[in-house]
């Protein structure tokens with residue numbers, strides 16, 4: 001047997017001892033910020049009494065205080081444990097290790113699918129020198145090395161020492177692959193030395209997009225190809241009955257969490273301005289219908305807490321937002337763009 005919301009609120013209001021009806025109503029208002037209608041309160045009281053979950057105390061006068069019965073206390077305990085279990089399963093409460101997070105993400109079906117599209121666009125051939133800029137823990141090094149074959153070379157580059165260590169351990173198992181700790185704004189590589197360059201969700205983080213793209217152009221050989229897979233976080237659509245809450249959540253991500261949050265849509269313009277020819281633009285939309293899977297990518301609870309701290313959501317909005325997401329049905333989608341660009345051959 002499960003209680004409905006109003007009955008649950010009454011049970012919670014009585015947890016610390018007996019109360020009169022009006023005091024139950026006040027306690028609920030204090031807990032939730034809203035007043036339970038008189039009809040809902042009376043009907044909840046009648047049902048709880050009928051189920052033997054609350055009882056009235058003998059008292060002088062018309063208004064008798066009520067309290068939880070042992071069965072009512074047990075019911076409340078069960079509901080709380082069930083909610084705690086659901087919340088714990090739904091949302092991650094700790095920030096995951098950065099490299100492990102990227103590895104876990106790369107292994108999802110959604111990531112595999114857009115990564116395959118990006119690798120197809122890159123069209124690595126045997127003998128190519130391939131750069132994976134912002135390679136993270138090196139999830140793509142093996143596939144790139146397979147494409148470049150025994151005469152090609154794959155170089156992963158990342159500015160985060162933890163990522164570099166993880167990627168170097170991976171590259172050590174491959175014949176002709178290496179990983180350097182370096183910044184994409186100043187690559188430690190000769191001009192015109194690479195046939196192919198991949199950026200997979202790197203450019204959303206860089207401090208100076210035109211400078212980073214100019215550096216990529218410098219190291220690519222004329223006729224060489226750059227494939228960029230970058231999200232547009234403004235396209236993040238999470239279903240919630242209150243559209244403003246959903247918009248506020250997305251606005252917080254684009255304003256505060258990701259440095260170049262809408263780089264996906266800007267890539268064709270930025271690439272043209274950097275002197276590339278843009279040969280194709282393909283969208284890859286990830287659709288999530290499972291809140292747990294979405295949370296692993298989007299960090300729903302963590303980012304909701306940050307949105308509250310930054311005044312994008314109130315505590316109440318955040319509570320109703322997370323409750324709704326946990327209860328489902330859940331829907332979220334975000335689009336990433338795969339943009340292929342070429343450095344024109346010199347005339």
Ligand SMILES: C[S@@+](CC[C@H](N)C(=O)[O-])C[C@H]1O[C@@H](n2cnc3c(N)ncnc32)[C@H](O)[C@@H]1O
Nearest residue numbers: 134135136158159160163183184200201202205
């Ligand atoms: C979202 S992760 C993507 C990792 C990897 N490309 C993948 O698909 O799994 C972005 C990576 O870019 C790296 N990064 C961010 N800014 C950088 C910069 N200026 N130069 C080099 N790497 C950078 C981060 O350290 C991080 O590992």
